[in-house]
Amino acid sequence: MNQYNSSIPKFIVSVFLIVTGFFSSTIKAQELKLMIKINEAVFYDRITSNKIIGTGHLFNREGKKILIS
Incomplete structure (x- = not known):
């Protein structure tokens, strides 16, 4: 009985x-x-020289938002 009880834990x-x-x-x-x-x-930012804001939105040099699908 003691052996059975120790195997459960x-x-x-x-x-x-x-x-x-x-x-x-x-x-x-x-x-x-x-x-x-x-x-x-x-990597995408380095290629296109666009800005990535902390919210995850991408902006070009003119400050316009770029939509990523």
């Missing part, structure tokens, strides 16, 4: 570690996608 801990590992890897993947988008925006 080990199972709960292992499931908890697996679940937290999955969620942390999902968050890291989302951060990586965001970094890739930011790098693409900066």
